Amino acid sequence: MTMRGFRFMAATAIAVAFALPAAAQTVLRFSHTDQQHGARQEAAELFAKKVEELTQGRYKVQVFCCSQLGNDPKNIEQLGFGGIDFTVSGTGSYAPHLPTLNVTALPYLVDNFAQGQAFYDRSKWLQAQFAKAPAKGFRFLATWEAGFRDMTTKTPLASPADAKGMKLRTFPNEMMRWVLEAMGFNIQIMPLPEVYLAIQQGVVQGQENPIDTIASNKFYEVAPYITLTQHVYSPIPLAISERTWQKLSPADRKAVTEAAQIAAAYSRKVVQANEEKLLADMQAHGAKVSRPPLAPFRAAVQPVYAKAREKYGADVDAALADAEAIRKQVK
Structure with missing residues (x-):
């Protein structure tokens, strides 16, 4: 093989190598x-x-x-x-x-x-x-x-008394339904993308979600009363x-x-x-943020613990024991 032929083959091999997909x-x-x-x-x-x-x-x-x-x-x-x-x-x-x-x-x-x-x-x-x-x-x-779940409603929510009969959207979860019904809400289950329009049209009067979700979905535009109930860590x-x-x-x-x-x-x-x-951003856009006393909300949901024990037995006490130990360790 001539030197010229060798160089041609070498150049071709290099070109093919570079052309091969990764x-x-x-x-x-x-x-x-x-x-x-x-x-x-x-x-x-x-x-x-x-x-x-x-x-x-x-x-x-x-x-x-x-x-x-x-x-x-x-x-x-x-x-x-x-x-x-x-x-x-x-x-x-x-x-x-x-x-x-x-x-x-x-x-x-x-x-x-x-x-x-x-x-x-x-x-x-x-x-x-x-x-x-x-x-x-x-x-x-x-x-x-x-974060913690909070309320966004069309009317003020100062205590569980204001929740009586109010239609509130939540996601499909048994424990969440028990918690919200204990507060007095009538629960509506629906997918998250449907919630804004449902509130706007009056199908429900509000919803509950963590603050980041409330803000990113702009629920405060149609349900301007944001109540920091922090009822469930989520x-x-x-x-x-x-x-x-x-x-x-x-x-x-x-x-x-x-x-x-x-x-x-x-x-x-x-x-x-x-x-x-x-x-603060939501308040600047018209939302009304309130931090009500939580004692009435805590009192309203007390029956949920007994109801949970009836269904989940020892798992409830095991979870509560771990949470109590952590509350003592972490302030």
Whole structure:
């Protein structure tokens, strides 16, 4: 072979090598129900970025916000058969698959963010419930923050007396229904994307959600009375489809878990830090924020504990014991 021929073949080989496609990147789908400008979306985007970084680009997470792929129950159902790879939702939304998780929606279980986060991280009872998830088709990676649930209504809500007969939207969760009915509300279940219009048209007179969700969905525009009842602490565990998990190598499982924990730390910091700012912003747009005495609300929901014990037995006392221990340790 002549030198000229050798150079031609070498040049051709180099050109072909550069033309070969890179190793295929696996795209994973992450679906959630909050709006594009909420803290949930911010944390999801950070999670996606970290997954791609920590897996050296082998995996790319595509985030679908705003219920594009389904509401919370549908998203969790899709995890089971691998229709999506990740979702993040309130613990109570997972309860149809793990009924004892309803216990996490007991009213006034913790008093502040630090106690709530410690409960989700350290409660032996709760970790035992989370450990049952893989058998249901998904597993929990980390607990992101959403905050305490508060009320947004069309008329003032100074005490449970004002709740009597008021139609209030909530999500499909047994414990939440018990709590709100004990306060006096008539409960309406409906998907989150339908709530704004339902309030606007008078189908319901209000709804309850954490402050970040209230702000991102602009519920204060149609139900301007924001009442800080803080009746249930409502963080949002991030879950991965068990089918997806089983396909990951040990190194990629570690990377995905680390990304989830990084995003969880971010979520907790941002949601807690932003709450007062969001309240001020909503007030600037016409919302009326009130901080009523909580004693009447706490008294109204006392029957819920007995009702929960009737159905969930020792799980209730185990959860309450862990919460009480944490309240003593974390102020």
